[in-house]
Amino acid sequence: MAARQQKKPCNGDDDKPAIWAGYGKLVRLFRDRAGLTQQALADAVQYSYEQVASIEQGRRPAKAAFTEAAERVLGAGGVLATLQDEVERAKLPTFFQDFALIETEAVSRFSYDPLLVPGLLQTEAYARELFAGHCPQLSEETAEQHVEARLNRQKLLTRAPMAELSFVIGEAALRNPLGSADVMREQLQHLLQQGGCATWRCR
Secondary structure, eight states: OOOOOOOOOTTSGGGSOHHHHHHHHHHHHHHHHHTOOHHHHHHHHTOOHHHHHHHHTTSSOOOHHHHHHHHHHHTOTTHHHHHHHHHHHTTSOHHHHHHHHHHHHOSEEEEEESSSOOGGGOOHHHHHHHHHTOSSOOOHHHHHHHHHHHHHHGGGGTOSSOOEEEEEEOHHHHHSOOSOHHHHHHHHHHHHHHHTTOOOOOO
């Protein structure tokens, strides 16, 4: 009888992106060179010991604020900062990561979204409500990582040179509530602010 194969847990360490592990090894390398313990680094960057340990072990992605502080404390010379976009991109669902990379290099982008506000124009609260309703349900940590990655993509809106962007949003996306009234009010106000001098049309 053939031996039964054991399934890997869905959220095991083996499923963590390789870039997180590589980033973590570099943090440890720079920390060792600086002669700091994990606790000393945690104190210096104002993170908990557990958070620093998780980042070094590749179990948790570093946020931009951590990278900025670690660069300063460890004298990393921009090495960690160079990896930050890759660390952020790895928070996205695997199937979407290639598209997100292409998106960062695009000179123009057209989006037609009949039912939801497009990701590049979503507020943090709107995105969080959207991922909270994901089926199957996401873990709190995974949902938060997706929110962070979605907000990080929005750097496309302010980069230089500016990409040529065009958004067509269906009326249903504006009228159908997602979350509380406050969430939708903030989202609609955000659209008006992002629109600026653009012409808005409902379909």
